[in-house]
Amino acid sequence: MTLLSFVVALLLLQCAAAYPELFNNLAYRSPSLRFPTDSVLAHDVGALARRHTKRDGSTARYEGGLYFPYGIASGDPLADSAILWTHPVVAGGNTSLPVCLQYQTAKDDKITQVVDTGLACTTSDVDYSLKVETKNLKAKTRYYYRFSTVGKNSTSSPVGSFKTMPRPDDATVDKLTLAVFSCSNLPYGFFNAYRKASARTNEVDYFTHVGDWIYEGKAVKGALEERQFEPRIEIAHLDEYRQRHAAYRGKDENLRAMLQNYAALTVWDDHEVADNTYKDGSADSNNTKAGYVNGIPFSERKKNAVKAYYEWMPIRQVDTTDKLRIYRQFQYGKLADINMADTRQEDRDITDIYYNTAYVKSISNDSSRHMMSNKQRDWLSQKITSSSATWKVLAQQVIFNNPLTPGSNGTFDENYDAWSGYKATQRHFMQTISKVNNTIILSGDSHAAWAFDTVPVETMSAYDPKTGAGSIAVEFAGTAVSSTSSYGKNLTTSQYNARAQQLVRKNANLQFAEGQKRGYFVLTLQPHEARADYWGVVDNNDRNSDEVLVATMTVEKDQNRLKRPLNGGNNSTGGAIQGLEGYTG
Numbered sequence: 231m232t233l234l235s236f237v238v239a240l241l242l243l244q245c246a247a248a249y250p251e252l253f254n255n256l257a258y259r260s261p262s263l264r265f266p267t268d269s270v271l272a273h274d275v276g277a278l279a280r281r282h283t284k285r286d287g288s289t290a291r292y293e294g295g296l297y298f299p300y301g302i303a304s305g306d307p308l309a310d311s312a313i314l315w316t317h318p319v320v321a322g323g324n325t326s327l328p329v330c331l332q333y334q335t336a337k338d339d340k341i342t343q344v345v346d347t348g349l350a351c352t353t354s355d356v357d358y359s360l361k362v363e364t365k366n367l368k369a370k371t372r373y374y375y376r377f378s379t380v381g382k383n384s385t386s387s388p389v390g391s392f393k394t395m396p397r398p399d400d401a402t403v404d405k406l407t408l409a410v411f412s413c414s415n416l417p418y419g420f421f422n423a424y425r426k427a428s429a430r431t432n433e434v435d436y437f438t439h440v441g442d443w444i445y446e447g448k449a450v451k452g453a454l455e456e457r458q459f460e461p462r463i464e465i466a467h468l469d470e471y472r473q474r475h476a477a478y479r480g481k482d483e484n485l486r487a488m489l490q491n492y493a494a495l496t497v498w499d500d501h502e503v504a505d506n507t508y509k510d511g512s513a514d515s516n517n518t519k520a521g522y523v524n525g526i527p528f529s530e531r532k533k534n535a536v537k538a539y540y541e542w543m544p545i546r547q548v549d550t551t552d553k554l555r556i557y558r559q560f561q562y563g564k565l566a567d568i569n570m571a572d573t574r575q576e577d578r579d580i581t582d583i584y585y586n587t588a589y590v591k592s593i594s595n596d597s598s599r600h601m602m603s604n605k606q607r608d609w610l611s612q613k614i615t616s617s618s619a620t621w622k623v624l625a626q627q628v629i630f631n632n633p634l635t636p637g638s639n640g641t642f643d644e645n646y647d648a649w650s651g652y653k654a655t656q657r658h659f660m661q662t663i664s665k666v667n668n669t670i671i672l673s674g675d676s677h678a679a680w681a682f683d684t685v686p687v688e689t690m691s692a693y694d695p696k697t698g699a700g701s702i703a704v705e706f707a708g709t710a711v712s713s714t715s716s717y718g719k720n721l722t723t724s725q726y727n728a729r730a731q732q733l734v735r736k737n738a739n740l741q742f743a744e745g746q747k748r749g750y751f752v753l754t755l756q757p758h759e760a761r762a763d764y765w766g767v768v769d770n771n772d773r774n775s776d777e778v779l780v781a782t783m784t785v786e787k788d789q790n791r792l793k794r795p796l797n798g799g800n801n802s803t804g805g806a807i808q809g810l811e812g813y814t815g
Contacts, residue, residue: 251289251330252278254350256313256361261540261547261554273355282328282353291351292329293381295321300479301486302377304392305494305544307436308560309369312392312493315361315544316377317479318352328353331377335364339374339389349380357472359541370396370403392493393435396563403563406755409434409492412499412627412674413442413710414485416478417453419770423711423750424484426765426777428491434752437492440674441499441574441627442713443543444474446535456481466515466526471538479542494544497556497570499627499675503535504528506583506647507574513583532575557606559613566755567619571610571626573649577603582647590646594653601652611662614669620787621755625672630656630705631682633737635716636729642736648675653687660686664702667788670760672753673707677716679751679764679805680707681742681783683791695738695808698791706762706783708751709744712770717745723804730806741792742781744805749777759793760785766804778803 252258258273282290300317307313318329328351337343345367352360360377367373371394377387396403409427427434449462460477461470478485504512510528511517517527526534536554539545548555554576560568579599582590593599600607614622624630628648636642644650663669663684671684683701685693693700709715717729726746733743747766754761764780781802784793796809 251349251351252328252353254348254362255352255356256363256547257352257356257359257541259547261536261545261556278353278355289351290327291381292320292325292327293383294325295383296329296379296385297321298377298387300476301490302375302387302390303489303494303544304375304390304492305496306546306558306560307392307394307493309395309397310367311363311365312367312373312394313361313544313546314364314375314377314390315359315542316387317357317359317476317542318377318379319358324354326354329358329360330380331360332380333362333364333375333377335367335373335375337371337373339391341374341376341389345373356541357469357476357538361541361544363546367394369394369400388490390490391431395560396565398561398563400563403565404757406562406566407433407435408438408495408568408753408755409436409750410625410672410674410706410708410753411437411439411711411750412708413677413713414439414478415442415445415710415713416481417450417457417459418714419712419748420457420773420775421482421484421711422767422770422773422775422777423748423765424482424488426767427750427752428484428487430752431491434492437488437494438625438672439494439496440625440672440708441497442501442674442710443496443498443539444478445501445713446471446474446504447501464514464523466523466531466534468534468537470524471535472541475538475542489544495560495568495570495625496543496545497572497625497627498539498575500574502539503532503575506581507532508578508581509576510580511583536575555606557609561619564619565757566621566623567613567617568623568625569610569613571602571624572606573601573626573628576606579652581651582645587646590651591643594644594646594651597654599652599654601649601655607655607658611658614662615665617666620668620757621760622666622669623672623755624669627673628675629673629680629707630659630671631684631739632656632687633680633682633733633740635733645676657686660684660702667790668760669703669790670753670755670785671703671705673705674710676707677710677713678707678743678745679709679747679749679766679780680740681705681762681764681781681792682707683739683741685739690738693739695741697794698789701739701791703790704760704783704785704792706751706753708764709747709749709766711750712748715745721746727805730804734806734808741796741808742783742802742805744780744802746804747778747780749780758787764802780804781807
């Protein structure tokens with residue numbers, strides 16, 4: 231143990247011994263284990279406890295009524311533990327006292343066979359968020375949990391459920407299923423994708439969101455009141471980010487159901503902070519006076535967003551010296567390693583912020599450009615190349631391949647806000663991936679569905695789109711839960727399909743494209759193959775809309791390319807498939 235680790239551990243033990251109920255609430259802590267007393271991202275639990283300690287040494291507590299309008303959630307499961315979250319609301323107004331809850335984890339949904347329990351408290355300092363780690367669990371087991379008041383007026387939250395992961399060395403695991411989402415924009419339609427997926431409790435193991443969990447913008451003209459942003463302004467202050475998270479939870483029952491039924495594996499994109507973020511700013515904010523939003527410079531805005539995200543999401547602390555790190559790994563036995571990467575917030579060089587596209591294009595190939603820190607790059611490369619799991623999953627935000635898409639002037643170009651704008655980093659990972667078999671890249675951000683054979687630019691001329699020969703991995707990219715299609719607004723079905731056909735004809739390694747339907751995909755990993763089922767909502771303006779299976783893409787073990795014939799040789803129900811549309815260059 232290093233001296234730093236020893237000091238940190240000692241500080242945490244002292245706090246835990248003196249103030250256990252407050253210390254048990256992870257929301258008070260910094261997202262980084264190495265920065266337990268960060269003045270912006272963490273709270274002095276000792277000072278909080280002293281503020282609420284009575285003369286007899288006991289802790290003052292609120293004992294009135296509570297309710298749970300924001301639901302409950304679990305996340306970041308390991309083989310022996312998981313994070314549990316809730317956000318109680320005081321009946322009839324606010325309180326200056328700590329609100330304390332008992333959490334119970336059980337083998338049954340009646341919470342009679344309790345295997346772990348504890349007490350934790352929360353206060354307005356963390357917006358009444360409450361996060362605990364439930365421990366000493368068995369691997370590969372479904373558990374149920376709830377929160378309950380400990381005062382005179384007994385109230386319980388809904389009962390949630392989650393599965394623990396297998397041990398990393400478990401070679402008997404034969405299946406993992408993830409429901410994969412991105413880009414949930416509250417005013418732009420109902421979260422039907424969450425509703426349909428949350429009903430798949432017998433099919434899906436975990437809920438995976440690769441970013442744009444919330445959006446930071448101002449109120450949307452014409453949106454239904456029940457779907458409108460709160461607050462109505464573009465957000466920048468800590469309480470504004472908290473209110474935005476609360477609006478999402480409070481206004482959408484499908485989001486609450488999803489979080490209640492599954493353990494979440496989440497990572498942020500850009501809109502959890504601002505549009506098209508990079509390390510020094512975003513599309514409309516930076517650290518110059520002219521770039522302040524609501525009087526807040528970008529660096530402070532980013533910390534506010536990160537703190538609110540950490541308070542409201544069931545994610546763990548990470549053991550790192552990087553204060554804003556979120557990247558981490560989950561090992562699902564010997565079947566799969568799931569690497570959650572951050573390509574947006576952590577040390578990203580300037581991106582395309584709309585008015586500088588030509589400049590970013592001109593520097594996109596510079597060897598000095600970074601999409602992430604060297605530390606994350608090396609960590610991720612090491613996790614991929616050293617993995618002994620069958621499948622190496624890279625869950626991240628933006629399109630990894632380099633599709634040419636049409637611009638407003640009729641010409642085609644790459645998206646320089648995605649990996650195409652950071653070609654040195656892209657080349658590094660192309661080289662990394664080429665050293666191993668069975669890498670699967672998961673992407674979001676683009677508001678459209680895609681499936682790629684992943685091919686380095688340098689060897690694209692030798693790639694065969696008919697067979698997939700020359701591909702080194704596959705990329706499955708999902709459409710948005712609700713955000714507007716990147717193909718355009720209010721097009722006809724024929725126009726959407728024509729755009730998809732145009733894309734697959736222009737891009738040899740793009741095997742499937744669809745841009746009309748909002749939805750998600752279900753990734754099923756087995757020892758012999760991986761399969762992505764793309765589900766699309768028929769009408770996202772209808773809160774009860776049905777869904778359709780748009781396409782199924784499969785990759786066989788050690789083949790590193792999509793299986794032919796694509797989609798079983800059938801046309802997709804929307805969009806376009808390469809083998810059926812042809813490639814014209």
